Amino acid sequence: MMVKLFFLEKLNLSLIIKTLYLFFFVIFFSNTNSESYVKAGESLIWDSENQSYTANGSVEFKNDEFVAFADRMIANYIKQDKDEIFTIVELFENVVIEFKDEIFRGNYAIYTRDDNIIKLTGNVSIESPTRLLKGNELIADIDNNKRILNSANNESLVEVLLENNADN
Numbered sequence: 735m736m737v738k739l740f741f742l743e744k745l746n747l748s749l750i751i752k753t754l755y756l757f758f759f760v761i762f763f764s765n766t767n768s769e770s771y772v773k774a775g776e777s778l779i780w781d782s783e784n785q786s787y788t789a790n791g792s793v794e795f796k797n798d799e800f801v802a803f804a805d806r807m808i809a810n811y812i813k814q815d816k817d818e819i820f821t822i823v824e825l826f827e828n829v830v831i832e833f834k835d836e837i838f839r840g841n842y843a844i845y846t847r848d849d850n851i852i853k854l855t856g857n858v859s860i861e862s863p864t865r866l867l868k869g870n871e872l873i874a875d876i877d878n879n880k881r882i883l884n885s886a887n888n889e890s891l892v893e894v895l896l897e898n899n900a901d902n
Contacts, residue, residue, distance in 0.1 A: 770797035770820050772809055785818075786810045795823055799850070799876050800833040802843065821847045829854060837861040838872060850876040858883070 772778065776791025786808060789795075793807040797820065804825035811818040823845040825831075831838040831852060841856030852874040860867040860881060869883040 770795065772807065772820075774807075784810075785812065793825070795820075795825070800831055800852070802832075802845070803830045804828060804843070819847070833874070833876070835863055838874065840872065852876065 771794075772787050772789055773794040774789035774791055775793070777789070779788040780786075781788070789807040789809070791805065793802075793804045795802045795804075795807060795809065802823070802825055805827035807826065808824045809820050810822045811820045813819075825843040825845075827841060829838075829840045829843045831843060831854070833852075838852065838854055838858070838860055840854030840858040843852060843854045845852045852872075854872040854874075855870065858869050858872045860872060860883065867881075867883050869885055871884040873882040873884075875881075
């Protein structure tokens with residue numbers, strides 16, 4: 735009887751361990767494959783016919799590359815298998831985009847998934863740990879890790895402020 739009880743306890747423990755392993759695997763796998771999400775403080779309108787979302791008030795958009803915040807957003811998507819993949823995301827007013835150790839700010843932004851580019855316009859800034867850049871337009875190429883900052887016209891400037899100990 736003692737051997738039988740020991741065998742059952744070992745079997746139950748093995749089953750519990752396998753169940754926990756499966757549970758954590760499913761949670762980890764679903765989190766790593768989550769493409770993106772949209773949150774809104776005031777309203778979120780889903781238009782299934784046009785495959786888009788319109789979000790208003792304290793909007794948050796996240797994908798695998800960055801997190802974006804704005805007052806308003808329009809996001810177009812495609813259906814791929816059973817998932818909705820955001821293809822074009824437009825952000826309006828008080829736009830803040832957090833990408834790695836940089837923060838992009840502007841009045842309007844558009845992200846296109848096909849070329850993985852973020853374009854911001856209107857009072858644009860890029861903040862990083864060692865510099866602050868200001869201009870009127872930013873084109874951020876995520877795949878190639880390039881930033882192009884433009885001024886509004888020939889009379890305006892692109893400003894760069896560097897920290898004194900940027901080499902450290």
